Every structure is written in C-alpha cells, then in structure tokens.
Amino acid sequence: MNTTEEFKRTRKILFDKEGIQPQSKIVTTNGPVKNVHYLEIGSGKPLILIHGGGSHSSEWFNIIKPLSTKYHLYVVDRPGCGLTDSFDYTEVDFRKSAVEFVESFMNALGLDKASFIGQSMGGYFSICFAMQYPERVEKLLLIGAPAGVNLWIPLVLRLLGTKGLNRFLVKSVAKPSIKNVKNVHKQILVADVEKLSEDYLKHCYYGQLIPGNEKGFLTLLENVLTLAGWKKDLYLGDKLHHLKIPVRFIWGDKDAFEKPETGRSKTEVIQDCKFEVVENAGHCPWLDQPEVCASLISKMLED
Template sequence: MKLWIKILLLVLGAILILIVWGLTLDKKFTETSTAAYIQTSHALFEEIGIDPQSHFVNTQGPVKRVHYYEMGEGEPLILIHGGGGYASQWYTIMEELAKSYHIYVLDRPGSGLTDNFIYGDVDLTKHGAAFIRSFMDALKLDSAHIVGHSMGGLFSVNFAGIYPQRVKKLVLIGHPAGGTETIPPQVVMMGLPAVNKILLKLIGEPTIKGSKDFHGMMLVHKPEQLPDIYWQNDVNAQLIPGSARSFNSLLENCVEFGGFNEAFLIQNTLFNLPHHVTFIVGDKDVWDTIENAEYLASKMNNATVHVIKNASHLPWLDAPEESAQLILSALEGN
C-alpha cells in the first residue's frame, strides 16, 4: 500500500476516533451549574446597582417554560439576545431602558434559564416567530417594541414579518444573523458537525481565559473594561446543563460550508417590513460590515443605521451609555 494512502487512512481513522469520542464522552453537569449561574447573574446586577425581577412563564411552544427579567413601567419593550448569549448579558443597559419602558429581557430556547432546546433541522424562521408570539401571548402583550441582537435579531425580523401588527418599532443591535451569507470562517468551522465536536473536545471545559479570548476576538472591542464577575457569569452560563449542546445544534442548523444557510437569510423580509427599523452596529464588529448594514437599510421602507466607534458585536458592553441612548432615540423618534 502506498505511503500516502496509509497516511490518509490514519488521518481519517484519527478523525473518526475523535468523532466517536465526542459523541460518547459528553460532559455531564449537575444542577449546581444552574445555581452558580443564578448566583453570578445576581452578583452582576448588584455590581451596577439594579434588581430586576426574575420570572418564568409557561408558553405554548416551541419550549414550555421561558425565563425572563422584568423592570420598569410603560410601553412593553422586549430584548432578545444572540446565539451564544443569555438574558443577564444585557445588564449594562437594563436600568436606562427601564426608566422609560417596561422591559422584558428573555432567555432564548436552550439559553440561560429557559428550557433546553435542540435545533436540529428546525425552521429558524418559523421557530423564532413562534417563540416571540407565544411569549407575548402568555403575558397578554398585544404589541411591543423589540430589540434583537444577532440571532435574536433574526428571530425579531421574522416575527415582525409574520406578525407586523404586533411590533411597534424594531431595533437591531449588533449585525443581525442572516443579514448576509458571509460569516467569519471560524464560525463556519464551528457549524460543521464533525469539526464542531472535535473542537469542543480540544477546547475542553469553559474557562475565564477562554471566555476573554473569544470575546476579544468575536464579541467586544474592550474586554478589559468588563468586571471579573461578568467573566465568571459567562462561564457559568456555558456550564448550564444542555446549553452548550443547544448552541452547537443551532450553529449546525444555520451554518453551511459556504456560510450562513440560505434558507434562513432575512434580507427579503427586511425589505418588506412596514416598521421603522434601526440598525446599531459597532465599527469593530467582525460578523458583518457597515456597508452591508447600509445596503440593507437603503432597500427598506424606513430604516436608519447608527455606527458606534470602538465597539464590536456586543456594542452595549463596549459603549453602554451610547447604546442605551441610541435605542431610546430610535424608540421615541417619529
């Protein structure tokens, strides 16, 4: 047998072993992981002097029990986090928004304290719309303003497209998922099932250093300005039973080798929305370009783009005051 064939077989065999290893040696975490996340979320809120109320509500699906934080009075404002996020990640702007609105800060399915969810072959367009609709139905909210981040932006856009009468104004902070097929190459690799499982095993259990490195590369421009409790809370969020598996299944569903899954692109929906839509993006956001946000806005009925300097994909962590004021201005404008 030729040498190159032997080498190829060895490589394929090693990959197969790693895949099997990834399938059979999945880490098992206890409920203490969830308790630790609850504790550090409260500590994170205490860090900036806020005390949002934590609630659960039973819905008609796609998951039964949804967790959310609640603050303030006034018109309802729903905040929906991104793919690897969780509700307490909004902590820097919750108080400012709650001065003018009754805010509902949700954990998406499979994230934070909301029920686990495996995305598999789920139609994300219908799933996101159904999730928001069932939450609003459960709380008897006829309509609301919505702020969506990244994957939460995709959920929000699709909800607005299917149920336009239930959305007042829409804010997309950080580039929304599905705004373009082009996504960072490392995310493409993470979305390939075999590679995903291998990478998980090589990376191992989440650590504060790993969280800081990933944030600095993909999410925030100035990770050094975030408090220590933020990093511990982020690690604890990843350790919640089922959270990592849910996020990985989401990536595998929406990412293809060529980029974002065409079936879940949101451009056409955006172009036909009757609402006023505001894009708030950081100039250091690696997930998409300012030019594409401006292109999307130019094709829409009523859209505005605001750029925050020295901010990345989570601009409210890099520039909380500016992010909050831009959101409020978008909601209060005519």
Template sequence: MPLDHAADPSTEAEPFLDALADLCDHYDATAESSYVTLPDPASKVHYLTAGEGPPLLLLHGLGSTAHVWVPLFDALTDRFTVYAPDRPGRGLSTAVDYHETGFREFGVEYVADFLDALGIEETAVMGNSLGGFQSLALAVDRPERVRRLCIVGAPAGLSRSIPHLFRLFDLPVVGDLLFDLFAVETVADARRQYRRINVEDDSALPDAYFEPGVVAEGLPGQRESLRSLMETLGSFRGMAPEFDLRGDLDSVEVPARFVWGTDDYFWEPEVGRPAVERMGDAELVELRDHGHMPWLEPGDDAERAAVEFLTE
C-alpha cells in the same frame, strides 16, 4: 434586593441565579427572574423583567443569555418595562434540539407565544446578532406585534457569508473539536472569547458580567442545544438559505434603527446598508471602533443611540 426570583426546585439553577444577582448588584439594577410556560418544544422559558412603562423585548445572540442586557437596564427601565428571555436552550430555559425544530419559524413562534403568555399585544423590540435576526423575522412574519425595532450589532439574515472560523464548525470531527475548544470554563476564558468576537475593548466589563455565562455552560442541555443550533444555521459554504431575510425586508414598515460598530466581527456596516434602504423607515448609525456587542464597549455611544431612538 437587586434580583427577585421565583422559586426554582432545581439545584442547578442556584449558581446561575446567584451570578445574576451579583451582576444586577454591580449595575445597581433591580430585576425579577421569572418563568413562563409555553407550548412545546419551548416549554419553560426563563426571563428577566424590570422597569415601568411600555414593553420592550430584548433578544440576545447565539451563545449568550438574557444577562447580556443587564448593563442597559439602568438606561431603559425608567422608560420601559423590559422583558429579556433566555432563548430556549440557553440559561434556565428548557433545552431544545434545533435539528428537530429548526430556527427560522420557531424563533418567531416562541417569541409570539411568549408575548401572548404575558398579555403583550405590541412591543418595541431590540435584538443583537441572532436576536437581531429574530427581531427582523418577527417584524416580517408578525408585523402587528412590533411597534419599533432597534438592532444593535450586526444581525444575522442580511448576508449568507460568515467568518471562516465559523465555517469550520460545520466540518466533521474538526467542528466538534473546535466547539469543545471554545468551551468557556473561567472568567478569563470568557474575556478572551469576548475580545476575539464581541468587543474591541473589554475594560468596562467587570468579572460579574461574565459569571452568568460561565455558570450557564454547565447547565443541563446547554452545550448540546447550542451545537444543534449552530449546525442548522449554516455550512462550510455559508449561512443556510432560509436565514436570508433580504428578500422579505420590503414589507417592514415600522421605524427601525441599526446601531452598528465599524469593527463588528461578523459583518461591517456596509453589509447592512442595502437592507436599511429596502425598509420603509430605517436608518443606520455607525459607531467607530465598536464591536459586535457595541453597548458593552467603554462609553455610552451605543446606549445613547439605542435609547434615543426607542424613546422617540
């Protein structure tokens, strides 16, 4: 069975779990779908786990779920036990109103609680986009929990500038209309959105990759939670000051690698270079013609850059 999952009494979970099973089947990945109960407001967090070896925590980006990491499972699970949680408000995790919790502190707090619940004291961490921000913030706030740090794709936290399209989400009325316009209802919708923001070339991605994300949009609380998070991240003027980590990175001493595409939609690699230079043991790997989620592009350049570093 490619996906083994704990019983879930909610009928809403079934299509999502079926889509995850199809995705694991496509990539010949054997994974387990599980839940852990954390202090409120995180409450119930759903996660995928697979493999054997030391722990590796995988943190996804803003609008995705843990399913985005499944294409890497084959390369990782011979070396690590991977843990990929759905961020609260995404996938099958409990929906959270980020107007009430914020994200800078909560994004670290629930991850630390998640590791505590699983009995993990220290772990390698890999994050993308907003998950990259979480990874860096975890290394700043809880350095004892992070053994090695790999950021794939531009992380939030290294610039307050954001693309003009995302600034529009903060405008009254216009932001709500745009948010609804970007709703993903079909695999074709998801592919178009990925080509616009996440990848330069989607030809390596099967339809099965997009199905969990499409199904997840219909899960209770998903859209509302995502909208609340987007409204706390920034404004028309740019990302909120509390999401600027640049002044804190001098304290990060764990080995770190940034795997960054030259065609990243959000920030080019040069944006990250000053941060890399401020950290004690960090390096930047640039991948030409790769986008914001570089491991999903054709070829294995991003996969190789990440796995070689994590296994050093």
C-alpha cells in the same frame, strides 16, 4: 458544583453592581419550549429584548437600568439559552420556530404589541416575527449585525457549526473556560475585551455550563450554518424590504460579522429606517459603549 446556582449567583453580583433588581421569572408557553425564563423590570411601554447566539438575558446587564426608567422591559432567554428550557435544533424549521417562540412568549404574557431590541441571533428572531406579524411590533431596533443579513460568518462559528468537529472542539481547544469566554469576546463580540469585568466573564462561563445549553448552541449552529457560512435558504439580506414597521439599527464600527457600510446599504430598502454607527464598538456595542448605546436606544425608539 451546581452550575445553575453559580449562574444565578454571578448574575446577582453583576446586577448588584449595576444597582438593579429585575425579577427573574418563568412563564409557561405553548411554543417550541414550554418554560421560558425572562427578566422583568421597569414601567412604561413594553420592550422585549432578545439576546444573540449562545448568550443569555443578563448580557444586557449594563444597559437595563437606563432603559427601565422609560420602558417595561421583558428580557428573554431564547430556547436552549440561559434559564429557558433546553432545546435541540436538529431538523427544526428554524425560521418557523423563531416566529413561534416570540409569538408564544408574547401570548403567554398577554402582550398584544411591543417594541423589540434584537441582537445578532435575537435580531433574526425579531426580524422574522416582524415580517410575519407587523401589527404586533411597535418598533424594531437591531443592535449589532443581525444574524441572517450576511452570508459570511466568522470561522470559529463555522467550525462550531460543523457536526462532529464541533463536539471534538468543545471537548478540547474550545472547552468552556473563563479564558475561552474572553477569547471569543475578543475575536468576535467586542472591540476592547479589557473593558469586560472578571465578574461578567465568570457569569458567561457558568452560562455555558448550564445542562443542555451546549447542545442547544451547537445544534443551532448546525441548523443555520455550513462551512461556507450562513445557509442561503435562511438568508434575510434580500428580504428586508418586507419590513413594514419602523426599524432602527445601531452598529459597531468594528463589528466582526459585517461592516456598517455594507450593512447600511442593505437597509436602504426599508421604508422607515434609521441607522447609527457607534465608534470603538464591536458586535455587542453596549458592552463596549454602554452609555452611548443606552442613549441611542432611547432616542431611536422615540424617534
């Protein structure tokens, strides 16, 4: 079985059901990885979407259509994820690498400035880039608790970030399967896992099987986590006042990484900030409440 082709096949099924046909493209960059995959669709002002964790660009499948009517979307796969080149995060300067990835991607596409939507780890990439290059960020929208803003991390990820133990886990109880994909979504990503279609779960499963993606995800976790949680030298929760551009937050009321109440309190130091809570939604709020999130995103990017 060619897992990459199965990933593309199941992605097409998701896109066909949503009535979208984004272009799947590869751009050559001079950043941490050479070949970066992204989906392109829509017209209007440029909007870059950066996914979380060990996910991929097509996780945004159910809000791409409404957003593409107002924005020119560039939905990117981070290094070691989706169809972007594989990447080993071992001993990498993580924050520096995150900034260089976003910068090199924009440069390769000829984008001087764009708005961003970042989710979880994609939020970390976006925040770090916006702090270093505020002149290149129109607006920053963070959906779900951004990585690095809270030191506490769910146990399953701390275990997967423990070198040695993680290799054992992915060969045994955490071995890639549709069942385990569903369990992870239930534990840490969504409020109601029954809303996720079998087609979506299959697509995520094949994403995990793409050669190099498992190593990319595990070495990333090893880089940023300890058994105690997020590494303190990569913590951003006390640095948000450095964000000098408009920042918008959309937070699920059932986010497994941090409650919206404590998240909101940290954001009060940002000069131009707005914060919305989505009810009955988890860490990936749009998977629970796509219509609500698509509407909020459009409203908050224009506000």
